[in-house]
Structure formats: C-alpha cells, structure tokens
Amino acid sequence: MSALAAAVPATAPRRAWPTDLPVLLVAVVWGGSYLAAKQITAPHTVVAVLVLRFALVAPVLALAGWRRLRALTGAQLGGAGVLGLVLGGIFLLETYGVVHTSATNAGLIISLTMVFTPLAEAAVRRVRPSRGFLGAAALSVAGVVLLTQGAGFTAPGAGDLLIFAAALARTAHVLLMARMKAVQDADPLSLTTVQLTSAVAVFAVLAALPGTGASPWRAAAGFGPAEWAGLAFLSVLCTLFAFFVQMWAVRATSPSRVSLLLGTEPLWAAAAGIALGGDRPGPAGIAGAALVLAGTAWGRRAGS
Numbered sequence: 351m352s353a354l355a356a357a358v359p360a361t362a363p364r365r366a367w368p369t370d371l372p373v374l375l376v377a378v379v380w381g382g383s384y385l386a387a388k389q390i391t392a393p394h395t396v397v398a399v400l401v402l403r404f405a406l407v408a409p410v411l412a413l414a415g416w417r418r419l420r421a422l423t424g425a426q427l428g429g430a431g432v433l434g435l436v437l438g439g440i441f442l443l444e445t446y447g448v449v450h451t452s453a454t455n456a457g458l459i460i461s462l463t464m465v466f467t468p469l470a471e472a473a474v475r476r477v478r479p480s481r482g483f484l485g486a487a488a489l490s491v492a493g494v495v496l497l498t499q500g501a502g503f504t505a506p507g508a509g510d511l512l513i514f515a516a517a518l519a520r521t522a523h524v525l526l527m528a529r530m531k532a533v534q535d536a537d538p539l540s541l542t543t544v545q546l547t548s549a550v551a552v553f554a555v556l557a558a559l560p561g562t563g564a565s566p567w568r569a570a571a572g573f574g575p576a577e578w579a580g581l582a583f584l585s586v587l588c589t590l591f592a593f594f595v596q597m598w599a600v601r602a603t604s605p606s607r608v609s610l611l612l613g614t615e616p617l618w619a620a621a622a623g624i625a626l627g628g629d630r631p632g633p634a635g636i637a638g639a640a641l642v643l644a645g646t647a648w649g650r651r652a653g654s
Contacts, residue, residue: 470522
C-alpha cells in the first residue's frame with residue numbers, strides 16, 4: 351500500500367464517504383483475516399492453506415495486468431522476486447503465529463509495524479525521531495507486553511513471538527520496497543503479481559518437502575463448507591478485493607486518508623477476536639490492547 355500511496359499526490363474530495371467506505375471495509379476484512387486464518391488452519395496445514403489461498407489469487411492478478419506484466423524488465427522481475435521471498439516469510443510467520451496465539455493478539459501485535467517502520471527508516475537515514483513518536487513507540491510496546499500476559503506476568507507465547515517477528519519482517523519489506531531502485535518505477539499491479547507468485551512458489555516447494563505437514567490437496571479434501579468459506583474470504587476479500595480497492599482509492603482520494611482508514615485494522619482485529627472468536631484478554635490484556643491502539647494512532651500522527 352505504501353508504494354501505491356506514494357505514487358498518487360491526490361487531494362480528498364469534499365464528499366469523501368463514497369471512497370472512504372470501501373477502504374474502511376478493507377480494514378474490516380483485514381482485521382477479520384486473523385480469526386479466519388486461525389479457524390481454517392492447524393499447525394500441520396499452515397503451508398497447505400497458504401498454497402491454496404494465494405494459488406487462487408496470483409492467476410487472476412496476472413490476467414488482469416498481463417500487458418504491464420510482460421513489460422517488466424529483468425531487474426524489476428528480480429527485485430520483485432526478492433520482495434516475494436520476504437513476503438512469503440511474512441505470511442509463514444503470521445500464519446504459524448496466529449495458530450499459536452489469539453486472533454486479538456495477532457492483529458494487535460502486527461500493528462507494531464506502524465511504529466517499527468518509521469523507527470527503522472529514521473535509523474537508516476540517521477535521523478533522530480521526534481520525542482512524540484518515541485513516546486508512541488514506547489506506549490505501543492508496553493501495550494504488547496500487557497496484552498501477552500493473560501492472567502499473570504509470564505513470558506510471551508510462541509505465537510506472540512512469531513507475530514512479533516512478522517511485524518519486524520513487514521518493516522523490512524516496506525524498507526526494501528522503498529529503497530530497492532529496481533522496483534521503484536515498476537507497475538504496482540505487476541509488482542504485486544510477481545511477489546505473490548514468488549511467495550506461492552516458496553510455499554509449493556515447502557509443501558513438497560517431507561515433514562512440513564499435509565499437502566494442499568489433502569488439506570483441501572478435508573475442508574468442509576466453513577473452511578472453504580474462510581479460504582474464499584482470505585483469497586477474494588482480504589487479497590483481491592483489498593488490492594484493487596487500494597489501487598482505486600489512492601487515485602480517488604489522498605494517500606494519507608487511505609493510510610489513516612487502513613490503520614484501523616487492529617481495532618477490527620480485536621473486535622473480531624473478542625466478539626466472534628471468544629477471546630478473553632482479561633484486565634491486563636484489555637489495558638494492553640488500549641495502549642497498542644493509542645500508541646499506533648499517536649505514532650501515525652507523529653510520524654506524518
């Protein structure tokens with residue numbers, strides 16, 4: 351989203367709600383994606399579900415942008431392929447993580463990317479972040495500490511740590527996209543298509559290795575209507591719908607407005623986890639969730 355938003359210096363129209371509503375819906379479905387992934391995935395089907403989810407998406411993107419895809423240079427293809435390997439690692443960390451933690455924790459911990467990315471960018475540029483942003487980052491991290499404690503102060507679970515690692519990997523992915531010269535002028539649809547295709551190739555190779563769990567075909571054979579509905583939700587709404595809405599919205603409104611609306615994703619993740627997933631964070635967890643939401647919102651304002 352960042353690469354697309356940076357390319358379109360538009361101004362939000364006076365009547366913004368027709369544009370805001372689809373973008374807000376993207377944030378809602380992204381927030382629900384953690385619960386959906388948790389409900390259809392088991393530890394032995396993580397790789398299989400990822401193959402199924404993105405193998406359904408990549409061909410549609412390729413057909414939609416075939417002419418522009420063929421126009422990519424060798425350097426752009428190589429750069430997008432490298433980004434796809436990183437993207438594959440992010441999805442593996444996120445999906446394994448959400449299997450071993452709550453949907454609420456996953457959605458809130460991954461939101462740390464919003465504060466990690468400006469901090470990492472400041473470190474790369476050797477620029478000191480503002481005090482306000484550092485305060486927001488500290489507030490967010492403190493919130494995550496409370497969020498992962500449950501009934502008492504214990505070490506975070508394996509799932510929490512995997513989601514935390516995914517947030518760091520997302521930060522690296524954003525920085526690579528911004529600083530890799532080979533992809534800076536690439537068509538966004540083509541860039542996304544190559545990245546997802548590269549990620550699917552990684553998942554397919556992993557699925558063929560012994561000891562990585564069920565094959566995609568075996569996992570698909572065991573799906574019932576609820577699992578297929580969850581997979582369709584992840585593939586069609588959380589990936590295809592979300593991508594095309596972003597491409598349309600950054601041309602119809604301001605990139606900053608799109609970013610602000612998409613920044614509500616952790617709020618929807620917490621709402622889905624608590625209301626639909628049966629998550630019960632407890633007093634410390636609720637306080638932690640509030641701190642994470644406040645810290646990331648403060649960080650977005652301070653960073654902009």
